[in-house]
Amino acid sequence: MKLYSTNNPASAVSFKDAVFNSMPQDKGLYMPVQINCLPNSFFEQLPKLTLPQIAFEVAHHLLGDAIPENDLRNLINDAVNFDAPVVKLQEDVYVLELFHGPSLAFKDFGARFMSRVMSYFLEEGEKQLDVLVATSGDTGGAVALGFLGVPNTRVTILYPKGKVSDIQELQLTTNGQNIRALQIDGTFDDCQALVKQAFVDDELNEAFRLTSANSINIARLIPQTFYYFNAYAQLLREGKSNVAFCVPSGNFGNIGAGLLAWKMGLPVAKFIAATNANDTVPAYFKTGMYEPKPSVQTIANAMDVGNPSNWARIADMFKEDAEALKQLVESHSYTDEQTHQAIKDVYNSYDYVVCPHTAIAWRALTDWQQNHPGITGVFLSTAHPCKFPDVFSEPIASKVDVPEQVRALASREKHAVSLNKDFASFKNYLLSNG
Ligand SMILES: *Cc1c(COP(=O)(O)O)cnc(C)c1O
Secondary structure: OEEEEOOEEEEEEEHHHHHHHOOOOOOOOEEEOOOOOOOHHHHHHHHHOOHHHHHHHHHHHHHHHHOOHHHHHHHHHHHOOOOOOEEEEEOOEEEEEOOOOOOOEOHHHHHHHHHHHHHHHOOOOOOOEEEEEEOOOHHHHHHHHHHOOOOOEEEEEEEEOOOOOHHHHHHHHOOOOOEEEEEEEOOHHHHHHHHHHHHOOHHHHHHOEEEEOOOOOHHHHHHHHHHHHHHHHHHHHOOOOOEEEEEEOOOOHHHHHHHHHHHOOOOOOEEEEEEOOOOHHHHHHHHOOOOOOOOOOOOOHHHOOOOOOOHHHHHHHOOOOHHHHHHHEEEEEOOHHHHHHHHHHHHHHHOOOOOHHHHHHHHHHHHHHHOOOOOEEEEEEOEOHHHOHHHOOOOOHHHOOOOHHHHHHOOOOOOOEEEEOOHHHHHHHHHHOO
16 A cells, blocks of 8 residues: 655655654645555445454455555454444434444544554564644543553643543543653643644654654544444445435544545445534535634534644545535534534434534434435434533433443542643653653
């Protein structure tokens, strides 16, 4: 497998280099040089395959000989060890539950796969990999749990003090082993600025082998294609083959993976990108102008992104045929008030509780289905509702079940080092805790 930068189609790097660099020097994003359709035999077999089997076939097809077959199979069986069931709510409305991994959010797919790929490529005797990650909540948990116990790696998480939910904080701070948490007296942007500055600091780069775990890494995108194929396999078993996916979108990695699956031959009638008030992409579909803006805060805060970093990948996939993009994809934005209402509507209609991000996707899907009868709709549930307890009021709040793994966190000891937001303190911490 070779990858190019979206800013330089003539470039070509190996999968290993793309994973460790995360982002090309030219600030583009890595994309596979070849995205071929999977063979017919794969689609014929599809209804019979399990999620790990599908994941292996798709990854092997895309990665080619970048990782030998047996190693890849072991890696995938280790990374993809939880379910992604499609649950029927009513005729032609299904929810794809992506929150059955360790951090209870779909980011587990990307983080677990990436951590294992990085560890696989670290050769004997190589310097320990130091992963720095800034988080506003969900990413940190997935990355921490993804790398927990992975040999020859260490993760340093920076999170804004007092600005993540209790459960998120427990997921960040109770791991021990090769994971350490820093609570920064500042905002998420301050945390991100510290990480960025560390990457360009000579002394730190001399002392450590630094890498990032953010969502632009190609090794986080690839595993997210797996659950689209697996959802389709489940629908085929129910006799459904005309399918639309609705994806709650922030940085547009999740829907980008769906489009990558489509490029590999997954037959999808429509992708709907549902956003909160951060409507850069919906506005683009309306006006034809792509204009990033500062993010605004909403109750679906994992989607508070004004300049979606993965949009460059989507634009690149359709660079030769912008019309095809408009045919295949729609995008709609919803307010916090509509999100609260959607949470209530889903609860009243199906006795089912969704997180605010998922609620927006349900609303966008069912709005779309009004004018598109006969197409089976799947909306992606990106996180377990228990991660966002402040959003719900009674009676829904008491209906949110808290999984055992989360209840168990409460009795664990929290470890976070407090730092203020200046770079000198952060750098000093890293150097004196090498
Ligand atoms: C990260 C996240 C999203 C947004 O996904 P993107 O891939 O950035 O579009 C949506 N919902 C939840 C719960 C998330 O954590």
